[in-house]
Amino acid sequence: MRVALFITCVNDTLFPGTGRAVVTLLRRLGVDVEFPEAQTCCGQMHVNTGYRDEGVRLARHFVDVFRDYDAVVVPSGSCAAMVREQYPRLAGSGAAGVVAGKAGGGGAGAGRASGFAAAAAETTPKVYDLSEFLIDVLGVTDVGAYFPHRVTYHPTCHSLRGLHLGDRPTRLLQQVRGLELVPLPGAEECCGFGGTFAVKNPDISAAMCADKVRNVLDTGAEVLCAADNSCLMHIGGTLHRQKTGIRVMHLAEILASTEHRQGGSR
């Protein structure tokens, strides 16, 4: 099985530690993961902000890069949801044709668009969030991790309502030796990140995060864990500004931790 890592642009640029943790974890489980270097961004920011043409270009690039792999592992719920939920819609919306038409001149448009639709249909079912890949593909819940800390888990909207990850991430966390998992009140509520929403509606975004932070503080946890670093960048940035002393860690960083090596250096 050829397994590719789609690191995501945010992790690649700002949180390489998460990527290193995924590689460490998968190697430990016997998966020889590859990193196709041509990868960039799934296009979520462009599409969700209203720049569909640019987003479709990036989506097209994504399926070109990953279509030949048997599985694509993504350590980000929202990027995985973007590919799985939105790519088929983009391929069917006619936007794909519009972009191709602009780039290649009218006639070539339809052919290229249907090429994207086919490639997207072929590629998107093979895209897995990390916890899905571990549990559904590899069939493991105990990944041999050790992390002796009090942790609370924020499920993130796109993991919860987009990918329907359910309790996969917490099942993985429950098997981590030494880890004390405390439930997060109001866990299913959005933290207020929402991509460019955080900048376009900063007041509402901050008000939402204030409630999320209060809930996190109420747990008495020392670590807030999630499967998406963009949400964690937002909640973590607020926790840091408010000097709460709570650190945020991606799920992969906790799962990669062992007695000999603790993850989470940011």
Place this chain on the structure above:
Amino acid sequence: MSRTFLGMPGIASPGKSGQTFPGNAARAVQNSQLRFNLRKATRTIRARRASVVNELPDWAELRQAGKAIKDHTLRNLDTYLIQLEEAVTKAGGHVHWAADADEANRIVAGLVKATGETEVVKVKSMATQEIGLNEALLEEGITAYETDLAELIVQLGDDWPSHILVPAIHRNRSEIREIFADNMSGWGRPAPDDLTDDPAALAEAARLHLRERFLASKVAISGANFMIAETGTLVVLESEGNGRMCLTLPETLISVVGIEKLLPTWRDLEVFLQLLPRSSTGERMNPYTSMWTGATEGQDFHLVLLDNGRTGVLADEVGRQALRCIRCSACLNVCPVYERAGGHAYGSVYPGPIGAILTPLLRGMETELDRSLPYASSLCGACYEVCPVAIDIPSVLVELRARARHPWTERAGMAAAGWVFNRSGRLARLQRIGGQMRTMVPKRLPGPLSGWTDTRDLPRVPKESFRDWWNRTDGGSR
């Protein structure tokens, strides 16, 4: 073409420059009373809805049925509307067609004038709010009295509704006591002198005030939750009994109903009488469900079928699903943005997630306010999950964002990001520059990006990107 009017000329006037959702919301989040009321009310209804929905084993099937019935009806709307008109006419009612708000208001004003009356009682109705009927009637010398308790509070307070189902959700009981004590006398029977803010006392004051109004009124105006094409029956769901008073007592009944409120058959109603109460008030069964077919003995009946932008929405392949909406407001109650911004920030009688799509779909995105509405969401998906007719609100929001005109600074930023992401080499070079300049990143960002750093610290830029680490170490093996 004149812009479709959707009410609320006073608050957040859509034409007024500088009105945007983020601006309105920024003021709302600092209003502690509003935040407290909204938080308490939305969370209470949300929990109640969740418990009565979860007890139904076939909720998912009901939801799919609701969606399918509405889609079928919308696809064949022309046929069913004619069928409805025939059935209502046959049952002694009069059917009027209104293309927009002005025409509907003219028709209703004309019908009221023909009775010689200058006062009408109203059943709570979104359609009449949408067209600004009360204001239009006032210009013709006709006073419309709202009889729903929350609408009464809004009307007496010279205020605007902030929720589809609970229009006075932004008011608490001491505010309501003040409104009743100060303003009830100007509209009819005054509030008792010793009025307290005890909910039972407030309800009793409203009951006495309204009872006199019901008994004196000769004309009533309503909307309808559903219209049955095969029988010509109209259906109104309410919780206070005021609707039943208005629908049965007056000599003339005028109902203003959006053309999308149709259901083909009586049997279809069964699905919606389960979906609506559980989604809206969190009740298993609706308290007062009134149904009538055409004119009943001693009462003239007029039905005004309202388009006001709906045909345009029906022609919109992505947006048309918004016409499935049954105005339950489950999406408002679950929305984290609505909970903190309140209804007035949306500048339309349709607030919350459904308003963020319905308002721009109905009246376009010509103003700054209307262009900002599709962005009034973090795309968290909670609205889609609770919608009883499965309107994929996040997808429609994303579609509308693609159609909106964007500010040039944002266009430039997005074009630059797109250029970088088009080639992995460009991304890698930019990451290396970022790594070298990592200590020079300011704590506060300029311009629109200050929205991030006003309340959050930035993450530390790493020395080395993931891709450079991969290449340097051969995927960690060196």
